[in-house]
Amino acid sequence: MRLIEQVTGETFRFDPGVGRITGSASAEAAARAPAIRSSGFPTPLHRRRIESLKMGQTLFLDGDPGDDVFQIVSGTIRFVSVQLDGRRMIAGFAVGGEAFSISHRGHYLYTAEAASDCQLRRMTRRELAADGTRGFIVDRLEREAWALQGEMLLLLHKDSDESIGHFILRMAERLAPGMAEGTRFRLDLSRADIADYLGLTVETVCRGIRRLRTQGILLTEGPHLFAIRNLAALRRWAGDAESGI
């Protein structure tokens, strides 16, 4: 099932000197347009219990009782944990179309915050089990822990360039299903969010992205708009197999 309408196949000018996209204003406007085709949702739950969060707001806290399931209509959620010394760790993200719960035995394991303005559909476990059309959500929930674990394991063993390349690649796949060379996507995360996920500093993330640009692998327009210019090179850069799990 393809939930997300993505802006693809455009042509845009490229300045080889800096590797920045210099597309028209209208193209950018299109890329910022709402990402969800609401007609794509198949069930009577459609339009029920949509919750909105402003950027930075908290959905639930680490340790809170609860095991509800959320599906993202638009925006990006981050899963956060804070160390004793105050360092912030991000365990993962969820983007449009994806579902999450990150709960175990009736408690949420991480704090969920809106990394950008968000719309969510909330379901109880009971509702989810009763709705036979939502098997794909059940699937995703069953593997969410292993998916997050597998990503963490990779990041722990990659250097900064590999981590950043891997991250861009994975987010492109998730934000633009059917992603191909030239696909444009908007990543609504701050450099700090990316850094706290990859276990790096914002400065290192910036430099890594710049290196991807100067290598001709990535195009950027502003901090949040990306286009992959050389997919094969990006995969090599990331030192990656095709996505697992």
Next chain:
Amino acid sequence: MRLIEQVTGETFRFDPGVGRITGSASAEAAARAPAIRSSGFPTPLHRRRIESLKMGQTLFLDGDPGDDVFQIVSGTIRFVSVQLDGRRMIAGFAVGGEAFSISHRGHYLYTAEAASDCQLRRMTRRELAADGTRGFIVDRLEREAWALQGEMLLLLHKDSDESIGHFILRMAERLAPGMAEGTRFRLDLSRADIADYLGLTVETVCRGIRRLRTQGILLTEGPHLFAIRNLAALRRWAGDAESGI
């Protein structure tokens, strides 16, 4: 339930110059003794289907079909994955008394190898579900993915000293339940195994352990015998909260 008999409460001489244990040969022999009180197992499955693995042997391979559950009688199992470029990543370990399956949707997610000579009890999911006395195993399996994920997240955000301290602390807790200051334990892992788990090199692991010794936090006798000399300092060193999950 306490499955493991542990050698505790001994006194041994300590050479402050190097921080090495200089205990008697008999004490060491006791620490090497079999760790399992077989009378501790409560069910008729006792003594059934015990499998033995020599150090280095493989229990199952990453991607193999299967979802059997294993409980470790003695020894240590490591969960391994290999990168495209050949780097070895270790996702976790299981030690005496613990249970694991690391399977999802009928396939094992990592290769399981004996990090030391091992004895295992194998159960099918069906047997496990039918045996009401084994609820503690079901509990553990449900959280195994989250447990591994949580550890990976911590390690990703810790520097080498913190990672090594954290690792020693966690393994002490697991190998010596009720671990207290002075508890002695045997860690049957090579420095390479530790390094591939923490995302470090063997040299860095060696230096980290030495630093724990020279700080008066840890005692060592040979590469595999440890005793915690200052628990509070170790916790501070590791930058850790009490163990979660």
Next chain:
DNA sequence: CGGAGTCTTGAGCCTCGTCAACACGTGTGG
């Protein structure tokens, strides 16, 4: 247009990886 926050870039330092040498324990063969 101005201000706050975010992003980017540079300079310098420190941690950790690399390479190399040596120590130690164990098993094997003479």
Next chain:
DNA sequence: CCACACGTGTTGACGAGGCTCAAGACTCCG
């Protein structure tokens, strides 16, 4: 019994990668 080889562990010297600190540019607001 010793000599030797081999694998593992330990330590040192050195360099590269990533963090810190600092300054400036850009974005997004009002």
